[in-house]
Amino acid sequence: xxEYPYLAGKDIAYKYSxxxxxxxxxxxxxxxxxxxxxxxxxxxxxxxxxxxxPLDILGDYVSHYAVQQDPQLKAYxxxxxxxxxxxxxxxxxxxHTQNLGEQRPxxxxxxxxxxxxxxxxxxFNQWENAKDLYTPQQLQVLDQVKKYLGVK
Numbered sequence: 001x002x003e004y005p006y007l008a009g010k011d012i013a014y015k016y017s018x019x020x021x022x023x024x025x026x027x028x029x030x031x032x033x034x035x036x037x038x039x040x041x042x043x044x045x046x047x048x049x050x051x052x053x054p055l056d057i058l059g060d061y062v063s064h065y066a067v068q069q070d071p072q073l074k075a076y077x078x079x080x081x082x083x084x085x086x087x088x089x090x091x092x093x094x095x096h097t098q099n100l101g102e103q104r105p106x107x108x109x110x111x112x113x114x115x116x117x118x119x120x121x122x123x124f125n126q127w128e129n130a131k132d133l134y135t136p137q138q139l140q141v142l143d144q145v146k147k148y149l150g151v152k
Contacts, residue, residue, distance in 0.1 A: 003054040006149050012061065013038030015046045022048035025056055028064040042069075058149065059124030063116035072148060080141045081115055089114055123151065 001008040015037055029035055029044040038044035043065045045057055067077035093109055096102035102109055122130035123142045131139065146152075 004058045004150060007058060007061065010061070010066075011042040013041040013044040014057075015044070017046055017048055018050050019048045025049040025052045026060055028060045030065050055124050055151065056126070058151070059120045059126065062124075062145075062149065063120045067116075067119070073145070076141055076145050076148070077115075077119060080119055080138060080145075083135065083138045083141065084115065084118060089118075092118075119145075123149075125151075 013034075015035075026045055026047045026049070029038065029046070030042065034041065034044055035046070043061065045061060047057070062073060067073045089110060090106070092114055093102070093106050096109065096113070102113075104112070119142070121127040122134055122139065123145050127133065134142065
């Protein structure tokens with residue numbers, strides 16, 4: 001919250017649960033998925049990997065929760081989603097099914113994983129050479145998101 005004031009004052013529960021060889025860095029929860037330790041909060045983030053950074057936490061919160069709740073982020077997210085190439089997203093889905101064990105139908109994967117990861121990759125510095133994966137129009141939207149959130 002100190003590094004990214006956007007998170008200050010949000011109704012988020014945090015839990016640090018370090019695990020050796022954690023499969024995931026962190027997990028976001030909302031709605032019916034809120035764990036018992038976070039009851040009463042509208043969102044929760046549990047950190048499993050000690051290498052998780054404040055930017056990782058911001059990215060997960062924004063891409064899974066704030067894009068539904070914050071009107072400005074919701075507009076940016078919709079704009080970005082409309083700029084995604086359906087064929088490229090299908091290729092990403094095929095990669096996930098063939099290499100990462102994805103079993104959900106495409107639409108569910110796209111909503112829960114595909115679009116959020118594309119939104120995070122560049123915006124929250126999660127992918128090396130990320131700029132190469134986006135069109136100029138997509139980067140323009142994501143740069144607006146970075147500015148809005150105070151991400152350098």
